[in-house]
Amino acid sequence: MxxxxxxxxxxxxxxxxxxxxxxxxxxxxxxxxxxxxxxxxxxxxxxxxxxxxxxxxxxxxxxxxxxxxxxxxxxxxxxxxxxxxxxxxxxxxxxxxxxxxxxxxxxxxxxxxxxxxxxxxxxxxxxxxxxxxxxxxxxxxxxxxxxxxxxxxxxxxxxxxxxxxxxxxxxxxxxxxxxxxxxxxxxxxxxxxxxxxxxxxxxxxxxxxxxxxxxxxxLLGTDGTKMSKSRRNAVALAADADETARLLKAAKTDSERHITYDPAGRPEVSSLLLLAALCQNRTPEEVADDIGSAGAAALKKTVTEAVNEYLAPLRARRAEYAQDRxxxxxxxxxxxxxxxxxxxxxxxxxxxxxxxxx
Missing domain, CATH: 3.40.50.620 (HUPs)
Known part of the structure; x- marks a missing residue:
């Protein structure tokens, strides 16, 4: 029962x-x-x-x-x-x-x-x-x-x-x-x-x-745990494109080369897929299918490009406001x-x- x-x-x-x-x-x-x-x-x-x-x-x-x-x-x-x-x-x-x-x-x-x-x-x-x-x-x-x-x-x-x-x-x-x-x-x-x-x-x-x-x-942090300011595992909205790339390049994945969306079995990979999907207005499965067997490096490249493109207008507005204290x-x-x-x-x-x- x-x-x-x-x-x-x-x-x-x-x-x-x-x-x-x-x-x-x-x-x-x-x-x-x-x-x-x-x-x-x-x-x-x-x-x-x-x-x-x-x-x-x-x-x-x-x-x-x-x-x-x-x-x-x-x-x-x-x-x-x-x-x-x-x-x-x-x-x-x-x-x-x-x-x-x-x-x-x-x-x-x-x-x-x-x-x-x-x-x-x-x-x-x-x-x-x-x-x-x-x-x-x-x-x-x-x-x-x-x-x-x-x-x-x-x-x-x-x-x-x-x-x-x-x-x-x-x-x-x-x-x-x-x-x-x-x-x-x-x-x-x-x-x-x-x-x-x-x-x-x-x-x-x-x-x-x-x-x-x-x-x-x-969304998980780059170390695979809950994304948090105090754990220093987060990508800040104010981070520039280079910092974003550096942080995501160090993100935890796993040893399996073929990229699939499996939140229970592959939480770190799946979180990265979800992040890219949110930025691209797609499903995580679609992002995973595009990457296929290209491996973790291709996954991180996809996520980095998606995040930087999505945040670019936000970061531009932030920079403008920062000039007018x-x-x-x-x-x-x-x-x-x-x-x-x-x-x-x-x-x-x-x-x-x-x-x-x-």
Whole structure:
């Protein structure tokens, strides 16, 4: 008899079914949604980020979804002792966002540190969850396991609550996430529900945001493990053509000469095929058939050419924006001002709701 599906599997299946419904609703009425998404400024964004989340953000923005993009600079402190390159990394993120098509006229780009009212939401939100609930969060467990510090900070432990403040400060009701982020979003939904129950006077102060699960591909890094900034195995969007070629030339493959797409049996080769296919708008099988028995060198050459051709216009836009730092700073300043006004309104609503109960 087949084993019963796990709670995690059931939760993911439900999230995927809900995501299909959400996609249809977005097409019908994008204006009903407000999306919160973002990144920690810990280094340059890479191809895994682009095909995993960035491309989807721009798609939703272009469909008409109101978009907030947070640069989570305070969260860098969760697992790093110092942040001496933080300003540089923030600017690099803004450059990447602009280059891929995030439009400051339609999307609000902002930083944690510039929005005090957002961070003040953490205190009432922390009162709505237990230590046991935070301890059970599998994403926190994984982050702690991979932390580079000898001891884990309290900020790491409360990371999901800070994320809840990120989402709920703007009354976000749509959050594009990967499967591993579902537990974080469930804590946000729990906090919203408990705040409404305790302080809402029968009304709704916060929406319970939905997860929008994409079918984003999982790209492996050049060493065959998950592509990650911290593992130094990624091809950055900002890398030039020569650096891209050097990195992909060193990518791990296998000893079999005939190139086939077999994610389970040949994960490294298959990831490279998938990357080329994404850049060429083809299937990995088609790319593999073209290469045939030409071997790993031909595969890497194909991937390198596909990546460099695909990223060329993005890199050109990035270089243009990099020459206009005043525009870069203005984009962030204006985004911070808009986000600050929204956060202050939300914090005032929270204070009013809570005062009615004390």
């Amino acid at each position: 087949a084993p019963a599906p796990s709670a995690d599997t059931l939760g993911t299946s439900a999230a995927r079914a809900r995501s299909a419904v959400l996609e249809e609703q977005i097409r019908e009425d994008p204006g009903r949604f407000r999306m919160l998404t973002g990144d920690r400024p810990t280094g340059r964004l890479h191809l895994g980020h682009y095909f995993g989340t960035l491309h989807n953000r721009v798609r939703l923005q272009d469909l008409g979804v109101e978009t907030y993009v947070i640069i989570a600079d305070y969260q860098v402190l969760t697992d790093r002792d110092v942040a001496d390159t933080l300003t540089e990394h923030v600017e690099e993120l803004v450059l990447d966002y602009l280059a891929i098509g995030v439009d400051p006229e339609r999307s609000t780009i902002f930083t944690h540190s510039a929005i005090p009212a957002l961070n003040q939401l953490m205190l009432p939100f922390l009162s709505l969850v237990s230590v046991a609930e935070l301890s059970r969060n599998p994403t926190v467990k994984d982050e702690i396991a991979h932390s580079r510090q000898s001891a884990v900070s309290g900020l790491m432990f409360t990371y999901p609550v800070h994320q809840a403040a990120d989402i709920l400060f703007c009354k976000g009701n749509l959050v594009p996430v990967g499967q591993d982020q579902l537990p974080h979003l469930e804590i946000t939904r729990t906090i919203a529900r408990r705040f409404n129950d305790r302080y809402g006077n029968g009304g709704t102060v916060f929406p319970e945001p939905d997860a929008l699960l994409s079918r984003a591909p999982l 005043a525009y870069l700073h203005r984009t962030l300043r204006e985004g911070n001002e808009r986000a600050r006004a929204v956060a202050e309104t939300t914090l005032a609503q929270v204070r009013t709701a809570m005062k009615n109960h004390y």
